[in-house]
Amino acid sequence: MTGRLVIVGAGQAGFALAAKVRAIGDLRPITIVGAEESLPYQRPPLTKKYLLGEMAFDRLLFRPEHWYADNNVEIRLSTWVEQIKRAAKQVIMQDGSALDYETLALTTGATPRRLPPAVGGTLEGVYVARDKRDADQLAAEMRAGRRVLIIGGGYIGLEAAAVARHRGLEVTLIEMADRILQRVAAKETADIMRVIHREHDVVIREKTGLKQLIGKNGHVVAAELSDGSTIDVDFVIVGIGVAPNDRLAKEAGLEVGNGIIVDSLARTSDPSIFAAGDCAELPWNGGRIRLESVQNAVDQAEAAAAIIAGGEAAYDPKPWFWSDQYDVKLQIAGFNLGYDETLLRPGSREGAASVWYFKQGRFIAVDAINDAKAYVTGKKLLETGINPAKSALADPATDLKQLLA
Numbered sequence: 001m002t003g004r005l006v007i008v009g010a011g012q013a014g015f016a017l018a019a020k021v022r023a024i025g026d027l028r029p030i031t032i033v034g035a036e037e038s039l040p041y042q043r044p045p046l047t048k049k050y051l052l053g054e055m056a057f058d059r060l061l062f063r064p065e066h067w068y069a070d071n072n073v074e075i076r077l078s079t080w081v082e083q084i085k086r087a088a089k090q091v092i093m094q095d096g097s098a099l100d101y102e103t104l105a106l107t108t109g110a111t112p113r114r115l116p117p118a119v120g121g122t123l124e125g126v127y128v129a130r131d132k133r134d135a136d137q138l139a140a141e142m143r144a145g146r147r148v149l150i151i152g153g154g155y156i157g158l159e160a161a162a163v164a165r166h167r168g169l170e171v172t173l174i175e176m177a178d179r180i181l182q183r184v185a186a187k188e189t190a191d192i193m194r195v196i197h198r199e200h201d202v203v204i205r206e207k208t209g210l211k212q213l214i215g216k217n218g219h220v221v222a223a224e225l226s227d228g229s230t231i232d233v234d235f236v237i238v239g240i241g242v243a244p245n246d247r248l249a250k251e252a253g254l255e256v257g258n259g260i261i262v263d264s265l266a267r268t269s270d271p272s273i274f275a276a277g278d279c280a281e282l283p284w285n286g287g288r289i290r291l292e293s294v295q296n297a298v299d300q301a302e303a304a305a306a307i308i309a310g311g312e313a314a315y316d317p318k319p320w321f322w323s324d325q326y327d328v329k330l331q332i333a334g335f336n337l338g339y340d341e342t343l344l345r346p347g348s349r350e351g352a353a354s355v356w357y358f359k360q361g362r363f364i365a366v367d368a369i370n371d372a373k374a375y376v377t378g379k380k381l382l383e384t385g386i387n388p389a390k391s392a393l394a395d396p397a398t399d400l401k402q403l404l405a
């Protein structure tokens, strides 16, 4: 009988990996060890419908509890893995107990960056948004008329801003960079999203950083900004990015860069240890990337599962992503890394548009704003390797379907 597969991290990738191993028909013993107290659940709604109170937590679970017993997948929750002993092929829990593995998968995700204590990062009322506990704490703060400061104009910050406005809060969002979405999207996309947020009365202040948070009796009450101004706040949401959870791997002597380094078969530098999801850095177009998305967590974990079960197919990322803000659906296909040209195409109905990214003349990604047709077309173009003519794309009269012919 094949030995135990131990999966560290009971999140999106950890669950997908276990489920795929079973779907393939591989019956080896599996144990998932997860630090959180909940069964594996999807995170995207935490800053969308769950935070709005429109989705019960049960609906976030990938599977109900009995699925794990039915599929002979042992799951240990509220359990932190402290160490990997590679020579002994064991993982060591926080309570000192050991678990033997034949194959180990690290799906430990990422941890949100926090503000340092010196600028008030440890005051009460300062939150991040990564897990259910964060979302529950935030939901309790979201009461009409309260004032929230959101630090960081990435997707997490913008989604939180949309929820806060929906709940009737006064929202100020600061972004230290020249513009919101600087790291992830083109100026055209940022311009559209900025207008939408301003129409919803979010105060967006770009090129504005935080000097420090000011506390009273241990709770945040105000924020001093880099332009010298001070604003009163009731609570703060920090959305300034995440760092991969690669400490276990690093301490075990595995190769680590911006995350746990894996090859296209999701293998780390130890052949019996795999890694997938937000914690892994993988090969991409001759370089390396780390992706933070559901698509990557699932597809990479499933590829790892197939390899573990004896297959050979390499993981070739086909990135896609989405973000919901107000009634706006932003859908992204491809990965815009290194783009040198963009093209803005108006959509066929009001409020719809798409931004197409090119690198050295090749189409590499599209941001579709309330424009499902642009998203689907972009995704298909990437899958089929067709490079659309820019002139045709730029012409609003072109039916996108023609580009696929």
Ligand SMILES: Cc1cc2nc3c(=O)[nH]c(=O)nc-3n(C[C@H](O)[C@H](O)[C@H](O)COP(=O)(O)OP(=O)(O)OC[C@H]3O[C@@H](n4cnc5c(N)ncnc54)[C@H](O)[C@@H]3O)c2cc1C
Pocket (backbone or CB within 6 Å): 008, 009, 010, 011, 012, 013, 014, 033, 034, 035, 036, 042, 043, 044, 045, 046, 047, 079, 080, 081, 082, 107, 108, 109, 110, 129, 130, 131, 156, 245, 248, 276, 277, 278, 279, 291, 292, 293, 294, 295, 297, 320, 321, 322, 323, 324
């Ligand atoms: C609020 C929010 C909104 C998002 N919205 C979107 C979206 O709209 N679209 C999209 O594509 N992606 C979105 N994402 C990103 C997506 O959810 C992540 O990319 C995905 O969850 C990554 O899966 P993962 O399994 O790698 O990590 P996670 O799902 O974070 O799971 C990792 C798990 O490992 C556990 N763990 C870590 N270290 C240990 C240890 N030593 N011992 C035991 N357990 C450990 C952690 O506690 C965690 O439960 C969002 C993320 C967040 C937080």
